[in-house]
Amino acid sequence: MRWTSALAIYVLFWAFSVFLVLPFGVRTSDEVGAxxxxxxxxxxxxxxxxxxxALxxxxxxxILFVLFQLNYRYGWITPGDVDFFDRMNMETR
Incomplete structure (x- = not known):
């Protein structure tokens, strides 16, 4: 994989992670007593x-990007593993 592709994928993981992280640790003014x-x-x-x-x-x-890269290199989960409707075999018929 080219470094530019890896960088673009990392930016996508970063943007996705914002939505994962934002809800945690939020305290409202009422909870603080202000x-x-x-x-x-x-x-x-x-x-x-x-x-x-941001940190x-x-x-x-x-962490998510490293897991993605390791899966890309070692092929732990392939497209065939998530083909629940057997569409890959339908194309060869």
């Missing part, structure tokens, strides 16, 4: 720490 700003949603986080979230996302994305 006053809400007028117009603030009840579910809005009390404190948004972009650096901490968590990077760790998760790197």
């Amino acid at each position: 006053a809400r700003v007028p117009g603030q949603a009840e579910s809005a986080p009390h404190e948004f720490r972009a650096g901490r979230i 968590r996302v990077t760790i998760v994305a790197t």
Whole structure:
């Protein structure tokens, strides 16, 4: 695999990991005991720490990308393994 393809796949894993990481560790103003700003949603986080979230996302994305690369190299899961409707054999008929 070319390094540009690997980089593009890593960026996709990073963007996907944002949605995995964001819901965890969020504390609202009510949970912290702080006053809400007028117009603030009840579910809005009390404190948004972009650096901490970026670090968590990077760790998760790197782990997932390494697993992807190892599967690409060693072929643990192939397209035939996830072909639940036997479509690969239908094309050869």
